[in-house]
Structure formats: C-alpha cells, structure tokens
Amino acid sequence: MPVIDMSAGVVLREVGLRDGLQSLARTVPTADKLAWLRAAHAAGLREIEVGSFVPARLLPQLADTAELVAVARTLPGLVTSVLVPNLKGAQAAIESRADAMLLPLSASHAHSLANLRRTPDEAVAEIGRIRALRDASGSRCRIEVGISTAFGCTIQGRVDPDEVLRLVQAALDAGAEQVGLADTVGFADPLQVARLFERGLRVAGDRLGCAHFHDTRGLGMANAYAAWQAGIRRFDASLGGIGGCPHAPGASGNVATEDLAYLFMSMGVPTGLDFDALMALRGRVVQWLAGEPLHGSIWRAGLPRTLKEPA
Amino acid sequence: MPVIDMSAGVVLREVGLRDGLQSLARTVPTADKLAWLRAAHAAGLREIEVGSFVPARLLPQLADTAELVAVARTLPGLVTSVLVPNLKGAQAAIESRADAMLLPLSASHAHSLANLRRTPDEAVAEIGRIRALRDASGSRCRIEVGISTAFGCTIQGRVDPDEVLRLVQAALDAGAEQVGLADTVGFADPLQVARLFERGLRVAGDRLGCAHFHDTRGLGMANAYAAWQAGIRRFDASLGGIGGCPHAPGASGNVATEDLAYLFMSMGVPTGLDFDALMALRGRVVQWLAGEPLHGSIWRAGLPRTLKEPA
Numbered sequence: 034m035p036v037i038d039m040s041a042g043v044v045l046r047e048v049g050l051r052d053g054l055q056s057l058a059r060t061v062p063t064a065d066k067l068a069w070l071r072a073a074h075a076a077g078l079r080e081i082e083v084g085s086f087v088p089a090r091l092l093p094q095l096a097d098t099a100e101l102v103a104v105a106r107t108l109p110g111l112v113t114s115v116l117v118p119n120l121k122g123a124q125a126a127i128e129s130r131a132d133a134m135l136l137p138l139s140a141s142h143a144h145s146l147a148n149l150r151r152t153p154d155e156a157v158a159e160i161g162r163i164r165a166l167r168d169a170s171g172s173r174c175r176i177e178v179g180i181s182t183a184f185g186c187t188i189q190g191r192v193d194p195d196e197v198l199r200l201v202q203a204a205l206d207a208g209a210e211q212v213g214l215a216d217t218v219g220f221a222d223p224l225q226v227a228r229l230f231e232r233g234l235r236v237a238g239d240r241l242g243c244a245h246f247h248d249t250r251g252l253g254m255a256n257a258y259a260a261w262q263a264g265i266r267r268f269d270a271s272l273g274g275i276g277g278c279p280h281a282p283g284a285s286g287n288v289a290t291e292d293l294a295y296l297f298m299s300m301g302v303p304t305g306l307d308f309d310a311l312m313a314l315r316g317r318v319v320q321w322l323a324g325e326p327l328h329g330s331i332w333r334a335g336l337p338r339t340l341k342e343p344a
Numbered sequence: 345m346p347v348i349d350m351s352a353g354v355v356l357r358e359v360g361l362r363d364g365l366q367s368l369a370r371t372v373p374t375a376d377k378l379a380w381l382r383a384a385h386a387a388g389l390r391e392i393e394v395g396s397f398v399p400a401r402l403l404p405q406l407a408d409t410a411e412l413v414a415v416a417r418t419l420p421g422l423v424t425s426v427l428v429p430n431l432k433g434a435q436a437a438i439e440s441r442a443d444a445m446l447l448p449l450s451a452s453h454a455h456s457l458a459n460l461r462r463t464p465d466e467a468v469a470e471i472g473r474i475r476a477l478r479d480a481s482g483s484r485c486r487i488e489v490g491i492s493t494a495f496g497c498t499i500q501g502r503v504d505p506d507e508v509l510r511l512v513q514a515a516l517d518a519g520a521e522q523v524g525l526a527d528t529v530g531f532a533d534p535l536q537v538a539r540l541f542e543r544g545l546r547v548a549g550d551r552l553g554c555a556h557f558h559d560t561r562g563l564g565m566a567n568a569y570a571a572w573q574a575g576i577r578r579f580d581a582s583l584g585g586i587g588g589c590p591h592a593p594g595a596s597g598n599v600a601t602e603d604l605a606y607l608f609m610s611m612g613v614p615t616g617l618d619f620d621a622l623m624a625l626r627g628r629v630v631q632w633l634a635g636e637p638l639h640g641s642i643w644r645a646g647l648p649r650t651l652k653e654p655a
C-alpha cells in the first residue's frame with residue numbers, strides 16, 4: 034500500500050439543504066432550514082451548500098436561498114456555496130455574497146439537454162460568461178464546476194472518460210477555479226473512480242477538488258475510499274443520504290454525511306466533525322422530513338465500541 | 345494505482361445456508377435448503393458452506409447438514425464446506441466426505457470464551473488434534489481456519505493485530521491448510537483491512553485465502569475492495585446479507601452475495617456468476633425466510649444500464 038499522509042484531513046461539504054431538498058416535493062420552512070444550517074455548522078461542517086439560485090417557479094423548495102446565504106455568512110469559518118445553473122443565477126449568487134458558486138456541467142450529452150437544456154459545450158461557454166461577470170463585478174465568489182454523470186448516465190448509458198477529461202480541461206480554460214467529478218446516478222465502481230480521478234488529477238492538479246457520490250447501489254463508501262486513495266480530500270454528502278437529480282431517472286441518495294464521517298473517523302483521518310452532534314442533527318432532519326425515506330447505514334448500529342474507547 | 349492482474353477472477357463462497365441460517369430462530373425445511381443449494385450452484389457459485397456439525401440441540405436449524413453435504417457432493421465442480429467447532433464435529437465432517445471444514449478461531453479472548461468456551465490457544469490445540477485425526481483417517485477434507493473478531497469485538501473491544509497474526513501463524517503451525525480473516529461484528533474499516541491483510545499475506549502467503557466481512561455499518565463493500573487490492577481473491581458472502589454470530593451481540597448481516605457480485609462485475613473482475621440467476625434465487629430466499637429482515641443494496645436499484653449493454 035502506498036504511504037498516505039494521514040495528518041491531512043478531509044472536508045465534507047454538506048449538500049442536503051440543496052441537493053437533498055430539491056429532490057423532495059415538500060418545502061421545508063425557512064426557520065427549520067436555518068436551525069439545520071446552524072446545527073450543521075455547530076457539528077463542525079465548514080462547507081455547506083445552502084441552496085440554489087434557480088427560478089422559484091422551478092424549485093420553490095429553494096426560494097429562500099438568499100436568506101440562507103445571509104445567515105450562513107455570519108457563521109465563523111464557514112464556506113457558503115450555492116448552486117447556479119446560468120448567468121442570471123450567478124448574478125444572484127454574487128449579489129448574495131456567497132463564498133462559492135457551483136456550476137453543473139453534464140458529461141452526458143443527453144443528461145445535459147434534459148437537466149440544463151443545453152449541450153455540454155454550451156454550458157462551458159456559460160462558465161466563461163459567468164467568470165467574466167464575476168471578475169467585472171469585483172466579487173471573490175469562487176467558481177466551482179461539478180461535472181455530473183461523470184461515471185455514466187441513466188438516460189445515455191456509458192459516458193466516455195475522455196469526454197469527462199476534455200470537459201475538466203474546458204471548464205478550467207473557461208475560468209473555473211475548482212472542478213469536481215460527480216457520480217450523479219450511482220453507476221460508479223471503485224476501480225473506475227480510481228482511474229478517472231487519477232487521470233483528472235493529472236489534467237487539473239489540485240484544482241480537481243471534490244468527489245460527489247450517490248449510494249444508489251451500495252458502493253458509495255467504496256467509491257469514496259477509492260477517491261481518497263487517489264488523493265481527493267473533499268467530498269459532497271448529505272445528512273440522512275437525501276438527494277437525487279430530478280432529471281436523472283433512478284438517481285437516489287447522496288452518500289450520507291454521517292456514513293462518510295464514520296468511514297474517515299474509523300480510518301483515523303481527521304474530519305473536524307463532532308459525530309454525536311451530526312447524529313443528533315440527523316434525528317432532527319428525520320422529524321423535519323417526516324414521512325420521507327432517509328438513507329445511510331451507521332445510524333442503525335452506531336459507532337463500534339473500538340471508536341468510542343481511548344486508543 | 346498499482347497494476348493489478350484483472351484476468352484473475354474472484355471466488356465468492358456462499359455461507360447463507362450456514363452462517364445465515366444459524367442466526368435465525370426458524371428451521372428451513374431440508375427440501376427448501378436443497379432447492380437453495382442447487383439454485384446457488386446453478387447460478388455459478390462453486391464454494392458453498394452448507395451447514396455445521398454442531399449438536400442438533402444447540403443449532404436445530406442445521407441438523408440436516410450431513411444430508412446437504414451428500415447432495416452437494418453430487419453437484420459438478422462444487423467445493424462443499426462445513427463449519428466444525430471441535431474434534432467431534434471434524435469426525436462428522438470427515439465421515440460426510442465434505443471437501444473442506446472451516447474451524448473457527450476467535451482472536452478476541454472474550455469472544456472465544458463466549459462462542460467456543462475455550463481460549464484461543466486451546467482452540468489452536470484442537471486444530472492440531474483435528475489435523476491428526478484427518479491425516480490418520482486418510483481423508484482429504486481441507487482444513488481451513490477462520491479467524492473471527494480479527495478487526496475488533498463487541499465483547500472485548502479492540503483486538504491487537506499482533507495477536508491476530510500470532511494466531512494465523514499458530515493455526516498454520518497446528519496444521520491448518522488455509523486461513524481467513526473475519527470481521528465478525530462489522531467493526532473493520534478499509535485501511536485496517538488493507539494493513540492486516542497485507543501483514544497476514546507476509547506471514548501466510550497464499551495460505552491466507554479468504555476475507556469474511558459483515559456490512560453492519562455500511563463499510564462491507566469498501567472493506568472487500570480494500571482486501572481485493574491487498575491481493576485476496578476469495579470472499580465469504582450470503583445471499584440477502586443474512587447472518588450474524590449468536591455470541592457476538594450487535595453483529596448482523598454478512599455482505600450480500602449479490603452486492604459483492606455487483607462490485608466485482610462492475611470492476612470487470614470475473615466471478616463466474618450469473619447475476620440474474622443470483623437475483624432470482626434471492627427472490628426465493630425472500631419467500632423461504634418470509635418475515636425475516638434481508639439486507640443488501642443492489643436489489644433495490646438493479647444493475648446500472650452500463651452493465652447491461654455491450655461495451
């Protein structure tokens with residue numbers, strides 16, 4: 034096994050308030066979202082995606098995003114990010130003074146048309162316009178691109194790794210400052226993850242920053258481990274494993290934040306997270322989302338006693 | 345990533361008929377077990393643990409083990425194994441003409457006393473007596489030792505890796521022909537798995553043959569991937585993830601055979617298994633065990649379409 038620097042921790046980016054809630058029909062009251070946000074910060078989460086600047090008629094669940102950003106910005110040390118589908122959303126993100134905006138770019142042509150109503154290359158061109166807008170505005174809002182369906186697509190089927198890597202380079206060339214790879218529909222396996230992230234790191238270096246997995250078929254933890262082995266140190270996750278893309282049929286469940294926290298805790302990799310506080314928040318999420326299916330594994334059995342005892 | 349020989353396949357040993365059924369209060373009729381056995385063989389499984397030679401008053405669920413061995417021996421190419429807790433069980437295994445007997449050896453002193461009512465070193469001495477009996481009888485029944493609680497124990501807590509490795513060597517010295525490491529209670533993480541199997545392989549070489557994981561906390565697939573990376577090519581699993589040790593409180597669920605099959609299929613590693621036939625058998629197991637909780641992940645979403653299409 035290659036020697037890995039274990040002192041370097043990992044960052045889990047909580048995306049439940051955006052990726053999770055957009056997949057549910059109900060609208061969670063803003064007051065509950067704010068309690069959720071504050072508790073997530075108190076549990077040690079230092080990157081939180083709080084919403085999306087999309088038209089409220091499309092995603093009324095996220096209509097209060099600007100309000101969430103305003104509160105999130107007051108929480109010490111928190112990197113507040115929002116999803117932004119286009120130039121208009123980017124303008125709103127800049128005005129909200131979010132720390133980062135996440136731009137989706139589908140590696141699957143078919144998913145790109147279904148989800149964003151534009152081809153991947155048209156989405157790349159929009160990244161360029163967003164970068165120009167951001168620079169002209171004097172904003173320091175970081176531009177991140179999440180390459181979705183990077184490991185396959187429920188609509189299109191296979192996605193060529195060469196096309197994924199071409200889009201990584203194109204996104205950087207267009208002005209993205211960070212790029213991540215997402216297994217939007219839960220098709221990835223750990224060898225595929227290792228290979229694509231290793232190739233991506235050769236293209237993008239430390240600008241390839243984030244891995245986003247869904248646990249649709251039970252390989253979420255194995256895929257996260259494989260990405261970590263490849264050198265990735267930031268992971269998207271949602272408490273209770275909620276989430277799924279409305280334009281990717283069959284997609285379900287981000288990897289659960291608490292499961293990912295357990296994976297890294299058990300390996301001795303620092304996360305900065307308070308596991309008990311995470312689980313307490315999960316319990317509140319269960320109540321806020323009463324009736325919705327939550328996911329994940331560690332909540333059933335709890336931590337092994339070997340993790341609860343001093344070494 | 346190190347280069348791995350992908351042409352070498354993996355062997356999944358189905359343990360549901362033993363490890364699975366011993367954990368359930370009900371007794372499955374022999375006729376159903378035989379249908380299960382035949383369908384497992386037809387789905388491509390070539391190692392099946394069909395039962396255990398323990399007193400019927402302790403495990404009435406497995407009282408028909410000799411009958412299952414007799415039928416299993418007629419199935420072409422099948423390695424039929426049985427669990428054997430002591431010399432008397434070994435005698436029965438030899439008489440049954442099973443191909444292999446699996447001897448449990450707990451690395452946790454506390455679990456050893458609870459489960460086998462002897463210390464680990466007393467269990468090692470019994471391995472020696474069983475080897476002498478086997479050799480004297482002219483039998484060719486292979487002697488395998490499964491080192492349970494190798495990654496931690498619900499009763500004792502931490503288990504020292506040095507003690508596990510000492511027992512690997514002791515088991516081989518006492519006459520075991522194969523040794524495996526088992527995460528009986530679902531405490532293992534992938535780094536721990538990688539490290540212990542790598543050390544074990546240096547001690548035992550290719551006599552360290554098998555990995556046995558439980559998915560109690562959602563890390564079963566990640567642990568299997570880590571063991572595979574370390575060089576392990578045989579894995580225990582049970583259809584529907586049934587199983588658990590009655591003397592290891594909180595233990596639940598072997599890794600599901602169908603999940604492990606999916607993991608390796610998705611990575612392009614040959615398994616010799618017919619996935620659709622496995623899933624059809626899982627459906628019958630659901631009926632035979634009506635009312636019992638089954639586990640696993642892939643049954644929910646099914647194979648990704650990328651695995652169902654020609655490359």
